[in-house]
Amino acid sequence: MTEEEKARYFELLRFRSVGVDKTKQRDCVECATWLKTAFEDIGFSSSLRLPDGVSGPPCLYAERIVGPDAVTVLFYGHYDVQPPDPLGEWKSDPFEPVERDGRVYCRGAQDDKGQLFAFFCGMKRFLAASPDADINIKVLLEGQEESGGDIIWRVAEGMAKKLRADVLLVSDTNAVADLRPTIIAGLRGVCHFTVSLKGAKCDLHSGIYGGIAPNAAGAMARLLASLHNDDGSIAVDGFSNGIVPPSAREIELAEASSSGEAAIEADIGCRPCGGERGRSVVERNSFMPTIEVNGIHSGYGGPGSKTVIPCEALAKISMRLVPGQSPRGAFEAVCRHLESRVPEGLTLKIYEATGFSEGFRLPLDTPLFRLATEVLESMDSRGPAFLWEGASIPCVSMLSRVSGASPLLVGWGQPEDAIHSPNESFSIRQFDLASMWAERILGALAPEKKGINR
């Protein structure tokens, strides 16, 4: 990372581009505009895009077109970041980048501003060295990845022809332990939603009304508890319909890339014992769906006691989905499950349902994967690991479908980056690997022909 790159990287990080936060929409627009200028400065034509009549974080589309017969890459990334709370746990301002011991701390330092800006820097270096390279480069960035909004869906559908490409490049994922280069061979899908329960007209005295009034907090606890069996498996009828199990080769490669339980425990600070008992960490994380409670809030939470029966309760739920599961079908199965269990006296509402992206796994033996493997071997003699990520990039399958491009996901995240958590960070070393990858994969693709993905 040059000093100039660092200064620009810090500028990008300072935008408070929390896409989900209605009060940060202006920050999102300013962030997208900054990126637009950055791409124009290296010769792209560029525009911000929103569906007609929609407000929200805009998409940025940029392109550098050399001609109809050149190989075409489409690069996807997102400039929105997770909300910074809990604010009290940050050691420095979440939107003021600080460098300590070779790492840059800031919300978005890695996910995805850091990875996308590193890719941008590599692309800039490649184009500076090979200004006439025979490659079409298209870029589509969005501002709703963290919140599952549908703006990019609608923008992409509306410009499908413009997005046609051979390779969909994404840099928003992790490398395995010790930064061994990693190709993501699969991602889980995701769907998230909010659940509320309402009962009495106000919180009630737990003595006067105890044994009489339905308790929304207790009822929410029972509803959420009913989603899983005692062994951690999912208890929702119909949720797992259609799941395509992984092949023996996929399981073998995934297990080979795993950092192991001890490393995960050191990373997260407790035993990695989530999910279904009797299955390996890799199975549970890469090949099984999940239903997670992202939050639950009801009644009193301050010091000491307040003896009330809460009249309402709120829960945030996300699901990770695997190939074969229909996002809509899985969501509807959970809705049916919850609706059929609403206790007397309480009213259930399910809303803010977003995401609805499918999980996917890519075939391993393709010319594109072989080319990527060569590039990654040139960066690290160990060559790439293959990883089936537990995380989701909701629009990768959509963009792949719309553009006709084959996804190639190589990212440089590490667990210690603490993305989505307080004190998110990205190391200079990771940044440099990410920009080197961008420079070399573009260099390797330029001599190829249109249709390398076929």
Add this chain to the structure above:
Amino acid sequence: MTEEEKARYFELLRFRSVGVDKTKQRDCVECATWLKTAFEDIGFSSSLRLPDGVSGPPCLYAERIVGPDAVTVLFYGHYDVQPPDPLGEWKSDPFEPVERDGRVYCRGAQDDKGQLFAFFCGMKRFLAASPDADINIKVLLEGQEESGGDIIWRVAEGMAKKLRADVLLVSDTNAVADLRPTIIAGLRGVCHFTVSLKGAKCDLHSGIYGGIAPNAAGAMARLLASLHNDDGSIAVDGFSNGIVPPSAREIELAEASSSGEAAIEADIGCRPCGGERGRSVVERNSFMPTIEVNGIHSGYGGPGSKTVIPCEALAKISMRLVPGQSPRGAFEAVCRHLESRVPEGLTLKIYEATGFSEGFRLPLDTPLFRLATEVLESMDSRGPAFLWEGASIPCVSMLSRVSGASPLLVGWGQPEDAIHSPNESFSIRQFDLASMWAERILGALAPEKKGINR
């Protein structure tokens, strides 16, 4: 209520005497000092009392002693109030009394500042009319009733001899429907505590760690759900040990005083379907114990979604206890229940355990209850109803034991007062009945002999 009484009542209500809130300790002391002066102004000697070396809301002890052979009453009340949150739901400032349609709205308007100040006004009127009345009046007020603190326990134990009395008068309870005068023949005990679960070192990404990291929010939901069976009965082994069932006559009188399900539904705004299926509202509220979740908080609760696996969760729990249950034994049963169910990877902590008061039921056929019945018949030709309250006044059994006095609990609360909730209120009519009761019961007791309770 005279204009002067109202002005003084409003002064008392303005103190922000939230006993549980460490930042409101000064308000509590100022409130207690105001009450001390009020009692001194009507001829009592009076002092604020705290156990040695303890800080917190002080007790106020006041006495008017005429001689060793006179009948002695001990009046108990509390000047602390519940926290005012959720603040957004108040129609006017929670600590600025406002009169609308014959009701005074303010935190503490009823519970217990309103009831205790009405009693004070009746007492003042009685003493003004009968300055030489042959009755010893002792008053002990506390500032930790709502938070279950132990200051009054330690103060009372330390002045047991001074507190000797025949009758323990308390005005902190409800009358049945339509303000028919009501004698509380029983109260439930109470115990409350906080439960926390901790797992990973920080909130984690629900994709990257989904299926791996234990989810503190989901685990807390499962823990809380395990406290009850599907039929709403309590599932905690040993919790119900020793319960003494009510007699047929107690059930009959309690059912006769019940306002009925339809009235309760109109009052609380939803079906009164809490507690154990297959038992009547009266049974569930008066004669059965409860375990209620007063609050649960974990993870994200803002707009949209934040796809985290929460690393910690907090729950507030209160239990209502019936005669025969040991508060300590019931608490320990719940601790054992929770401790034996802590999921792998998470750490349970149980703390802030307070209350530990027993439930009680009083014998119905005593000279004191006959006298009180006559007084209440003079106020309302229907005579008193007998009620076994679901609520608790944690120190009534303790004060009865320490003072040797028989409890006589006659209060004037109504469901629409919304105590513990936003927009708490007390009507002028209730206030006037409460002060009339004080005036008349003191007038009826004064001619009696010491030992009326034997």
